[in-house]
Amino acid sequence: MTDLSPDPASRRSPLHDVHAAAGATFTDFAGWQMPVRYSSDLAEHAAVRTAAGLFDLSHMGEILVVGPQSAAALDFALSGPMSRLAERQAKYTLMLDENGGIIDDLVVYRTGEDRYLVVANASNREVVAARLRERADGFDALVEDESGDIGLLALQGPRALEILQNLDGLDLRADIEPGTSTADAVAALRYYRAIPGEYEGRRILVARTGYTGEDGFELYTSPEILRTLWESLLEIGAGAGLVPAGLAARDTLRLEAGMPLYGHELGLSVLPAQAGIGRAVSLDGKGDFVGRAAIERGEPADPRSDFAGRVLVGLASEGKRAGRAGYAVHEDGGGRVGFITSGALSPTLGHPVALAYVDADRGEPGTTLSVDVRGTRIPATVTPLPFYTRAAH
Missing domain, CATH: 3.30.1360.120 (Probable tRNA modification gtpase trme; domain 1)
Structure with missing residues (x-):
């Protein structure tokens, strides 16, 4: 074990x-x-x-949810309609808190009629298992952390x-x-x-x-x-x-594939729509779930957070100097409008790419911004995600 x-x-x-x-x-x-x-x-x-x-990837968390009401329990606990999954189907989904913030992003497999496997990020395994147990209370469903x-x-x-x-x-x-x-x-x-x-x-x-x-x-x-x-x-x-x-x-x-990472692009201060993963939240044809009311209000998960009023975008630059997590993003020739959450010199594309949160009115593709790389402002262009798709290469 x-x-x-x-x-x-x-x-x-x-x-x-x-x-x-x-x-x-x-x-x-x-x-x-x-x-x-x-x-x-x-x-x-x-x-x-x-x-x-x-x-x-043995550090990832695997949590089993079983029982006659396992689907209903997960529908309430998570943002997506797990009851609609066919057996052997998987789905990307979110666990939200009451403010609509993201506790974790998950992949859920329906491995049997009344049996689900929930895969959580390593840093969130314990909290996800605990929240699932809390939210399954009152349902005929058992939650077991099988990670070991x-x-x-x-x-x-x-x-x-x-x-x-x-x-x-x-x-x-x-x-x-x-x-x-x-x-x-x-x-x-x-x-x-x-x-x-x-x-x-x-x-x-x-x-x-x-x-x-x-x-x-x-x-x-x-x-x-x-x-x-x-x-x-x-x-x-x-x-x-x-x-x-x-x-x-x-x-x-x-x-390169434009996939968010918890702790960088995702967290308790981020609403799914800000991160470009609003599709993981089902408001139509699904009953109540934790975080639904907050999502419907559309208010910031944390109004005091640096994420408030901002959206996740891709940034592409020329040259070799890449912005890194925490580097400031500025309006072209102006003030700070956001910050990088992940950045690197793309090995496949040969130029710097980054994921960044910027003011919502600066998030349109083609917008020219700049990244402060150790005191030098490097021009960067808002670019549609993903940066890389295998179909194009």
């Missing part, structure tokens, strides 16, 4: 020793010691864009399908059409769908989801066989360009 003891410094992935032997550099991430890189950020980023990368019993790997990139199709020991044929091979079942799996099966005699959930802007899969299974799965995938994928990848590459990949 993965260590989930109260001492944050002691939280390690089941693969910690494997990562160390591979030369990984570690960083503290939400109280976990996780690989930030193995070789170089650029090489790992490029591998995911051109071939495939393998990520250890589930390991998670992400296989991402244009050759991910090919690699997974060649994984010996993976069997997804238990309840699909007779004569269908596991390789065919993997290929037929649609985006934001999942299929259960077995790997080396243990249960596994194979989901076509990810956080990189590429095609790929997320694999949920027992921590006891995570090492076998990790090493087998790397061996199979060696000739296809598969490499282990760390959190640094994951961050630049998701930034």
Whole structure:
């Protein structure tokens, strides 16, 4: 079982020793010691864009909600209509507080008629589990934090399908059409769908989801066989360009894909509409849920916050000097109108990109602003998100 003891410094992935032997550099991430890189950020980023990368995401939280009223409980607890999910379907959704602020952004899988898997960010696992229990009170539903019993790997990139199709020991044929091979079942799996099966005699959930802007899969299974799965995938994928990848590459990949990160673009002071994820909130055809009244009012989650009155935009610049989180954004030739939440020199595009909150009347694509990079104002243009899509490259 993965260590989930109260001492944050002691939280390690089941693969910690494997990562160390591979030369990984570690960083503290939400109280976990996780690989930030193995070789170089650029090489790992490029591998995911051109071939495939393998990520250890065992720090993520997995919370099980089961029972006859599990769907109703989640409809009340979360912003999206979980009761409308078909079995084996996944959905991106939000947990809001009473002011409409974002407690966490989540992916929810309906794994059975009365069974859901809620995947939370590592830093929010405990609070999400606690809020789900509170909000499920009065419903015939049980909430169990299963994080210690589930390991998670992400296989991402244009050759991910090919690699997974060649994984010996993976069997997804238990309840699909007779004569269908596991390789065919993997290929037929649609985006934001999942299929259960077995790997080396243990249960596994194979989901076509990810956080990189590429095609790929997320694999949920027992921590006891995570090492076998990790090493087998790397061996199979060696000739296809598969490499282990760390959190640094994951961050630049998701930034290029315009995907928000909790603690940077998302938080308790941010309304979903400000972050460009209002689609994750369902007001039509769904009953009451925590945060609904605040969303309908449309008032700032925290009027005193630096986020109030601002919207999330993409910024693109020329040259090589990238704005970083916290850098000020100014009106072209004028005063401060916002701040960067994530920024980097894009490895794929070759120029700086950033996500930033700016005054709502400065958020139109094509608007020219500037970023204060260590005392120098660098011109930047508001750019539609995402910066990168695999269809265009």
